[in-house]
Amino acid sequence: xxxxxxxxxxxxxxxxxxxxxxxxxxxxxxxxxxxxxxxxxxxxxxxxxxxxxxxxxxxxxxxxxxxxxxxxxxxxxxxxxxxxxxxxxxxxxxxxxxxxxxxxxxxxxxxxxxxxxxxxxxxxxxxxxxxxxxxxxxxxxxxxxxxxxxxxxxxxxxxxxxxxxxxxxxxxxxxxxxxxxxxxxxxxxxxxxxxxxxxxxxxxxxxxxxxxxxxxxxxxxxxxxxxxxxxxxxxxxxxxxxxxxxxxxxxxxxxxxxxxxxxxxxxxxxxxxxxxxxxxxxxxxxxxxxxxxxxxxxxxxxxxxxxxxxxxxxxxxxx
Numbered sequence: 001x002x003x004x005x006x007x008x009x010x011x012x013x014x015x016x017x018x019x020x021x022x023x024x025x026x027x028x029x030x031x032x033x034x035x036x037x038x039x040x041x042x043x044x045x046x047x048x049x050x051x052x053x054x055x056x057x058x059x060x061x062x063x064x065x066x067x068x069x070x071x072x073x074x075x076x077x078x079x080x081x082x083x084x085x086x087x088x089x090x091x092x093x094x095x096x097x098x099x100x101x102x103x104x105x106x107x108x109x110x111x112x113x114x115x116x117x118x119x120x121x122x123x124x125x126x127x128x129x130x131x132x133x134x135x136x137x138x139x140x141x142x143x144x145x146x147x148x149x150x151x152x153x154x155x156x157x158x159x160x161x162x163x164x165x166x167x168x169x170x171x172x173x174x175x176x177x178x179x180x181x182x183x184x185x186x187x188x189x190x191x192x193x194x195x196x197x198x199x200x201x202x203x204x205x206x207x208x209x210x211x212x213x214x215x216x217x218x219x220x221x222x223x224x225x226x227x228x229x230x231x232x233x234x235x236x237x238x239x240x241x242x243x244x245x246x247x248x249x250x251x252x253x254x255x256x257x258x259x260x261x262x263x264x265x266x267x268x269x270x271x272x273x274x275x276x277x278x279x280x281x282x283x284x285x286x287x288x289x290x291x292x293x294x295x296x297x298x299x300x301x302x303x304x305x306x307x308x309x310x311x312x313x314x315x316x317x318x319x
Contacts, residue, residue, distance in 0.1 A: 001233050001293040002107050005089065006080035006300050009109060014198045017074040023059075024067050036071045037156065038208055040064065040193040044164070071194065072183025075158060079109055082177055084300050087118070094118045096292035102150045104222050106234060106243070108157040108196045110178060116151055126151045127214075128170040132187075135168045135214040152218035154243070155205070156195035158182055160214070164191035168214035202241035209242065223249040231257045232293050236274055248279040255280045258288035 002009040011017050015034035028039055043064040050057045093115035097103050105112045116124040125148045128135055142150070153160065159171045159178050163186065171181050186192035197208050197215070209215040223246040236244055236257070247255065255278065259270055271285050288294040 001093070002109050002111050003233070004294060004296070005085075005093075005111060005298050008078045008080060009107075011078050014071065014074045014078075014196075017078060018070040019073065020070050021066060024063060024070065027063060027067070033204055035198050035204060035208060036067065037162075037194065037196055037198065038204070039067060040071075041162075041211075043067070044191050044193065068183050068193065071196075075182055076179060079158070079179055080111075080300055082110075082114065082179065085111075085114060086300070089298055089300070090115045090118050092292065092295075092298065094123075097151075098123050098149055100149060100230070101147075101227055102152070102221065102225050104152050104154050104218065105157070106154050106240070108153065108155055108198075110158050112151070112153075113157065113159055113178075116149075123147075124149045124151050126170070127217075133169045133172065134163075135170075135217075137213065137217050150221070152221060154209075154215065154218050154222065155197040156212075156215065158194070158196070160195040161186045161192045162195050162212065163187075163189050166213075168195055168212060202239050205240070206242040219246060222246045226250065226253055228254045228256070231255065232291055233258060233288065236277060244277050251279045251281055253280065254282040254284065256284040256286055258291060258294065259285055260288050 013034060014036065015028070018036075020028070027043070028034060031039055031042060033039065043060055047057045047060050047064065050060070093111065097112070097115060103112070113126075116126070125142070125146075127140060127150075130136055130139060142148075161169055161171060163169060169186065169192075171178055171186060174181070182194065195212065195214070197205050209219050219242070222243075229247065231247075234240070234243075234257075236247075257274060259267060261267065262270070267285075274285075275283055289296070
């Protein structure tokens, strides 16, 4: 959906987009990951331990700031500005989202959140309703008659942060747009870090998800939900085995999966590959272009021009 609206989201990975120094890149290599959230968490833990023991944290705080800034610049570099999104586009996305009781997003851009926020979030709930904006599973009291759409971000999102005490919060629009707040301290907490499970192996993603209360709740809701499931725009590849496992935990619910039309032979091969990964008793496949999210007229005006300039800048940078 996001790529359909804004082609700039078709990047390979935020790790590849980020301009990391040699020292910063060495930390990713030492930890064996390309996941920014994991690296920032490890650096925070190291700094806390050294401060607790009275040792000099040395260059670690600087490395932490440098990596967070690189992530922030990468996100801003690929994300569509809110001012470029027509209100009509967001309203159409909102109406499509409202057709579902649960919405699980694996994208960490702000399009889904922007769409839900139309009309002041009416008809949606994202579980960040506490006064301080923190997630607390103990406060969830939704009844079966509550018809609001439940919105959860399975891999985190640009507007979500983990505070120094481990709580997960969401940022809100202030005098600064949400994108401009990304990568900066939240509520005076200098150790607040973005909650985004970026690229990595499925096992690494699963471990990072299990370590966060909000993400583990979201993952559990995907496993436990009994409603028929629509999978739109997701490859269900090996790197997301944890999502396949969650879907397979409930084999009785029907699953409908979108495919882009790549010709009869390729379509059949893709169906075979996905069907072999799923244990669901009933699986349907449908053309992504027939879904509201797949409509080509959702494309942001001027997006193609932006893509051309971005590609040209990459070539110049490589040269």
